[in-house]
Amino acid sequence: MIPKERPFIEPDKFHDLEGVQKMLASCIQCGTCSGSCPNAFAMDVTPRTLWRMVLTGQKEAIFQTRTFILCSSCYSCTLRCPRGLPLTEAMSALKQIASREGLAPYKASTRFYKSFLDSVRRHGKVREGEMMTLYFLSMKNPLLPLQFAPLGLRLMLKGKVGAPFPTRGKRPLESLFNKVMQLENNP
Amino acid sequence: MKYFYYPGCSLEGTAREYSLATTALLAALGGSIEELPDWNCCGATAAEAVSRLLCLALPARNLALAEKAAPGQDILVPCSACYLNMRRAWDKVCHDPATRRQINQTLEEEGLSVSGSTKVRHLLDVLCLDFGADSVFKKLKRSLAGLVVAPYYGCQCLRPYPVFDDPEAPSCMEPLIRATGAKVHPWSMGAVCCGASHGTTKKEVGLALVGEILDDARGADVIVTVCPMCQMNLEAHQKKISKQRGRDLSISILYLPQLLGMALGLPEKDLGLNLNLGIAPGFMEKLRSPLIKQQENKADAA
Structure with a gap:
């Protein structure tokens, strides 16, 4: 189920940000992260600035940047941070808030994550064709599949992706998914 | 040398040739692999963007399956994303007791548990160091x-x-x-x-x-x-x-x-x-x- 998307995060939904602030508490603003980031060229705010925004609690502003959603988890910053901070994990924690709250600016990514996990939940493994169909359906943009059609066709001709129709599946990981949700909602 | 083989989802679909080549090469080099029974998706980069615990529990289930089937036998993983997820789950299980407890709670209903006794190895690691x-x-x-x-x-x-x-x-x-x-x-x-x-x-x-x-x-x-x-x-x-x-x-x-x-x-x-x-x-x-x-x-x- 895709939660209803909201343009901005609601004031009472910021409890997760405290965890991110703890991760970054000893940041010295040296900028090694920004200099190491392969995606910095496409970001509106550099990673270094984003950490400052997190530490000073600029909640609304954080969730209007493209920065954390552009993190491709290459771990260059994590490896080079002179303070040894878990920076990639901090980016993920911000993605988790955006996913959980269904924030509208990030829907192209968060709906992809959800479609992926939906397929995993159905079958225990992701079925790539099904995942892409679920993604297209969730984006409700009839032109989107066309962008992927040439590659999809090449993959189908090679026999690499199965039928793209979503199927119900045996849901072998149901107990694991349920328990994760229960533990995260009532820690 | 004997390993559990964890192909991961891509190697059954868009990366089938990686799985074919990996199994053929290891056989030619004299390695022995056995597919990890009942394995599941590691969560890729999607799980970590949605839930911290899910991105540990999914790969940890595979570690638990390997521990149960043959304690101490390494898991060989050709996909770097699967490898990182499993390696991170192993790291948390070994070094973070509170997280290990949470992970084991998610596996409880299936009668599984994870202790960290199985090592996770990337294919490149195995090719370079074991062969x-x-x-x-x-x-x-x-x-x-x-x-x-x-x-x-x-x-x-x-x-x-x-x-x-x-x-x-x-x-x-x-x-x-x-x-x-x-x-x-x-x-x-x-x-x-x-x-x-x-x-x-x-x-x-x-x-x-x-x-x-x-x-x-x-x-x-x-x-x-x-x-x-x-x-x-x-x-x-x-x-x-x-x-x-x-x-x-x-x-x-x-x-x-x-x-x-x-x-x-x-x-x-x-x-x-x-x-x-x-x-x-x-x-x-x-x-x-x-x-x-x-x-x-x-x-x-x-």
Whole structure:
């Protein structure tokens, strides 16, 4: 189920940000992260600035940047941070808030994550064709599949992706998914 | 040497040739693998973007299955994203008791639990450290002299856990490549990110990153990869990137075990070489040509 998307995060939904602030508490603003980031060229705010925004609690502003959603988890910053901070994990924690709250600016990514996990939940493994169909359906943009059609066709001709129709599946990981949700909602 | 084999989802779909080549190569080198029974998706990069606990519980279930089936037997993982997820779950299980308790609660209902007794190994780690370039050289059936190979490591097989090589300037593929007679392409993009899932959700950014890699690979005949995500990003959009950059950047992209398998004389079908998306014109002839051996001899004589 895709939660209803909201343009901005609601004031009472910021409890997760405290965890991110703890991760970054000893940041010295040296900028090694920004200099190491392969995606910095496409970001509106550099990673270094984003950490400052997190530490000073600029909640609304954080969730209007493209920065954390552009993190491709290459771990260059994590490896080079002179303070040894878990920076990639901090980016993920911000993605988790955006996913959980269904924030509208990030829907192209968060709906992809959800479609992926939906397929995993159905079958225990992701079925790539099904995942892409679920993604297209969730984006409700009839032109989107066309962008992927040439590659999809090449993959189908090679026999690499199965039928793209979503199927119900045996849901072998149901107990694991349920328990994760229960533990995260009532820690 | 015996391993549990964890193919991961991509290797059953878009990266089938990686699985074929990996199993064929390990068999030829004398390794023994057994697919991990009932394995599940590791969560890829999607789970970590949705839930911290889910991104640990999914891979931990696989660790628990391996511990139950044969304690102490390493799990071999060819996909770098799967490897990182499983390695991270193992790390948390070993070093973070509170998280281990939570993880075990998610596995309880299935009667599983995880203690950290099983090690997670990347295919590249196993090829370099357990087998080594010598074992390839000793079984060489076809010299790949004349080929220039660009080794592409990507990110997640060495970052954030630099277990078997330098994560800033990795070089462990080079002895394996040289053992086949091929030359190593000197470049600086071997450990720079391909954009991962940006290829799907933020295409313009993904294409820019891949473009830089393809640009630096000019002069090489082939890029070899050890991750299905890197492979897809490097091979799938070459035409578009060439058009954007106004120069022909098409280049063959192979999985490392496909290249090594050719050098060991394994049948092309067993290596899935008909399944790759990015094979440049004339490359297969170069890879197959028995003349390669003679050229090398001539070069040696000269």
